[in-house]
Amino acid sequence: MKNFVYSIPTKIYFGEGQIQKLDKILAPLGDKVLLMYGGGSIKKNGIYDTIIQILKENEIAYEEMGGVEPNPRIETVRAGAALCREKGIQVVLPIGGGSTIDCAKAVAAAACYDGDAWDLVKDGRKIRKALPIVSVLTLSATGSEMDTFAVISNMETNEKIGTGAEILRPAASILDPSYTKSVNAYHTAAGTADIMSHILEAYFSNVEGYMQDRVAEGLLKTCIEFGVKAIENPDDYEARANLMWTSSWAINDFLVLGKRVAWSVHPMEHELSAFYDITHGVGLAILTPHWMRYVLSDQTAEKFRTYGVNVWGIDKDLPAIEAASQAIDKTAEYFRKMGLPSRLEEVGIGEENFDIMAEKAAAQLRSAYVPLTKEDVKEIYRRAK
């Protein structure tokens, strides 16, 4: 196990009705907040009204910024930061899924930065200061509610880049699983695929952590147990709760501390959603099994076998390559069972940008679990076609 420093100070208020603590959560942080949200579904399901009522009752001043995009854009970040400075905002309060929280993180950092916000996306080391963030989660997927990352898109340059800094971890997050009961089947499936992908990215690594990997397997089993259940019965609180709490732990650093991890599938997917604006989790679900099959070899078979035996209950006495292959089939099958597409063409992606996307992705895949070149990535895209 490698040396590390563990520090996850985010406080989590988990469960139905925890929103009622919002005033107490905000009290030590500031009394002028910026509400951020996406397309406005929070206005339909009552969350918006509840929050406004709490803010008004407690005389907490607020500004609003709606319309954050599913893949949040740098223009939105710039506008949010300008609003923060103009209005003297003290706390950023995103209400939504990962996109809204990611955008809020970038806004929180950009509000404290003199240069252009895109600098901070391109280089997380420039993030030295940020407004505190309190998030209210409405979609289990990205784990942004407890992590340091933010992914921001620049459609002008077709770039979708992840940035991050310790101070971007939310001070507190409210995780009320009942808020996700209204998430439709497609987005529940995509969110679950995203959670699973985060765990898998941490799991397949060259410097292993035994304990971390056993925990990762437990989290994967949780996704598998409850992903389909949440889709079949959207009101299943237990399913929603397990997916939500797992989303946070998939990517809050616990699974990677002590290991050496470099993501494989996310960089390939980020190009898809940068070029085509598709749902991130859908891209991951399409690419993951193809990536697995592409990197399966005598060198990696043992790890895939362990994955198959411990996560999918595959017979441990099978030859490694056989068990590994079954594990990959099971993975693909589960994504299909959740109703997710398994081919790029199903989401309108053709070969036209394979070359440029592969080139960009490969730049981040030199030290991946199995290092991938541009040609490797192109071949994976082709097989996923």
Place this chain on the structure above:
Amino acid sequence: MKNFVYSIPTKIYFGEGQIQKLDKILAPLGDKVLLMYGGGSIKKNGIYDTIIQILKENEIAYEEMGGVEPNPRIETVRAGAALCREKGIQVVLPIGGGSTIDCAKAVAAAACYDGDAWDLVKDGRKIRKALPIVSVLTLSATGSEMDTFAVISNMETNEKIGTGAEILRPAASILDPSYTKSVNAYHTAAGTADIMSHILEAYFSNVEGYMQDRVAEGLLKTCIEFGVKAIENPDDYEARANLMWTSSWAINDFLVLGKRVAWSVHPMEHELSAFYDITHGVGLAILTPHWMRYVLSDQTAEKFRTYGVNVWGIDKDLPAIEAASQAIDKTAEYFRKMGLPSRLEEVGIGEENFDIMAEKAAAQLRSAYVPLTKEDVKEIYRRAK
């Protein structure tokens, strides 16, 4: 899943050589520290000298209190608190295993309390203030390095009581697995049994958490993988590291949040070590399989089967009661494999105090996984004889 608030702000500095960050860790907390330690093994293995050198080089003033008992006593807590007040101590710095850290927590709280320290042990709600604690761990067992608890003994009244408060969580802990290479086989085994027991106490509960239980299984597998390895090869850093990091997560609350947990074996064991001053983990290893067999029934068989299948790799197609029974045998066998005793008489405990110990333990077992009366506890003691 039940509602909960998650907050574990303890920073962990994990890995070989992390002690060199001690001055930076102490800087924001204070510049007058109380070093606490036990029998003095830290003076033999160099840890003491390293720490003194860091403190001197950085002009951090310190007082010392050695001789903390394996089951720390209230007299020691009182003396430590008096020393803190007299010398204006700002940070308590325990160097050792759970006993030393537990004692330091009680000292940190008692130093800020006007009444008698035993009040705080009897009722954790009275702990409102405490000096910050920075622990240096030298034994993987109790998890005190990242939790809120402290167990203190009063030999006059034969009481061994656990107290706790959020502010007793160490501000930071240094976890250097290489410090545990000198821990002998017996204490490595007892420590591992303690870790496993913490996980099992969280695991067997009436309000389940699916995700939490899958994580618990992963942690149990880690103990099983590395307990014997650390005993057979004391210098195995990977084994020491996995046990150490698992010790923290076994009991830092993560496994129980969202569930309803009431411990079963710990209350029964606390009586043993209160009356006989035996090693806590040894008492747990003796009692655990007997407790398991006693509470195994048609009602609990399914949970024990899950434990057997997921932790011990027992055939999932066996009848539940059969799989459960095999899982219990495996548990007992593993403790024996680590060289631990399996009978009370092996550690010098006879029937003489079964009655009074059972009465005291039963007072805390009314809402356990399977509620136990005084007669139940006596019967478990008898079977463990």
